[in-house]
Amino acid sequence: MFQHIKVIAFDADDTLWINETYFREAEEEFAKLLSKYETKNKIDQELFKTEIKNLVYYGYGVKGFMLSMVECALELSNYKIPQKTIEKILNIGKEMLDKPIELLPRIEEVLASLQGKYKLIVATKGDLLDQERKLEKSNLLKYFHHIEVMSDKKEKDYTKLINHLDIQPKEFLMIGNSLKSDVLPLLKIGASAIHVPFHTTWVHEEVSQKEQENSEYVTLTNISEVLSLI
The missing domain is CATH 3.40.50.1000 (HAD superfamily/HAD-like)
Structure with missing residues (x-):
């Protein structure tokens, strides 16, 4: 053959x-940060839709995922999300990039x-x-x-x-x-x-x-x- x-x-x-495991963990953290605005199921759905929509702009990888999280957070919070929370979202991405191999x-x-x-x-x-x-x-x-x-x-x-x-x-x-x-x-x-x-x-x-x-x-x-x- x-x-x-x-x-x-x-x-x-x-x-x-290992890679995908870290994305699932990041999604859990993201959902917690957004829990006052939507249910976890809705947050997961909207983040996935945002990621797919943005593939044409950012391609695959952690950086595109970070940008999609920020965009999704802005939309789900009706653009009222605190700057401190945006910073926490960016830190989720930075922690992913720093993960050991x-x-x-x-x-x-x-x-x-x-x-x-x-x-x-x-x-x-x-x-x-x-x-x-x-x-x-x-x-x-x-x-x-x-x-x-x-x-x-x-x-x-x-x-x-x-x-x-x-x-x-x-x-x-x-x-x-x-x-x-x-x-x-x-x-x-x-x-x-x-x-x-x-x-x-x-x-x-x-x-x-x-x-x-x-x-x-x-x-x-x-x-x-x-x-x-x-």
Whole structure:
């Protein structure tokens, strides 16, 4: 199945290290700060709508999330939210950016084993500065030939990346936690993908059962199982 692979790309957030958990914690803190204006359910819904609306402006990552929290707070409070609360919201984002990097189990073992046999790259969405900072703090940079911080992960984005690498789609394998971003677009362009689910998934990254139908991909419970496949 993977006999033609030359390049293996890894998603970063929730594939190499924990990320989404911190967003859920931040949303809890945000809801507490806004609790006098709306119910938690309503706050969660409105924040998500604001994030999705702002993706076209800010892209993915903590900084865009911070701006969306501020915008959402202003609207839910009818623009009466105290400046001190805005400061607390910004501090939620800064604390997220300062989080230590917690690698997922056995990831370094997998990278060390694959290095030299394949060209390893990171293909991730998010803010360039933040992802570079996380990679530096992770001590994983030594394993990767190339780091690609993508504005999005659609078919055209992967096609552009594969062309840049000067390989054929069948020579490219993507490993990640998101079916929507790391698996289904690859299958549509003739590349391979391995799905390693993370216990928490952003709603925006969820896909319907229909979208998954007729898609051939491998799902693993732990990334270390990759070593027995390729």
